[in-house]
Amino acid sequence: MRHPETIETLSRGRAFVDATADMLERVRRIRARRPSPSGRVIPEVDGTLRLTDMYIAPGTIAHSTDYRELAADIMAAIHESTRDAVRQHKLAIEDTAWPEIPEVQWVARRR
Template identity: 55%
Template structure:
């Protein structure tokens, strides 16, 4: 069996690292949601980081207290505030220096230094000279 060239292995490792980073970012984003009450305090929506409505709580008797337009305005105000809060949480989580991974070039320099010290480039079946 032939060995994989170190540059090809480095490219494979880099693509694997990037896939893991994307998956980690998605998991972080999926954990973000906001629940901000409406101005009346009777409506509480749950909005995720992408601004999607996940759940909506209406206190008992809310529909009886408001007419259609007032209820819709109260619900929309709560959703807008929750979406803004979720967006802010998302920006903080994604830009937090503690969550930033090591630069890929640093990882590649370390890998290249190990490869140069430990291995010799394979000859891929060519006759040794």
């Protein structure tokens, strides 16, 4: 038979692991898609800030007369999508219902 404090500690540990798993699942579902200033490019950035997909409107590359302008348009869209993914990531962390962890002498707390 386990000591009641051991049972309580294991229960709190499971609650923390479950809260972390829920938060990570919300992060995994993040997909940020923000169009470029021209609207011709829409990248997709995930919750770990990876570029996972990119839509380029038909004819955009063929009709582009200045590759620097097209590159700037693409980079602006990636930047905005990344900023939105960061915002969503922060919300996923902030919205997580973390269990109470009691203060104990032998565990140093970072502040």
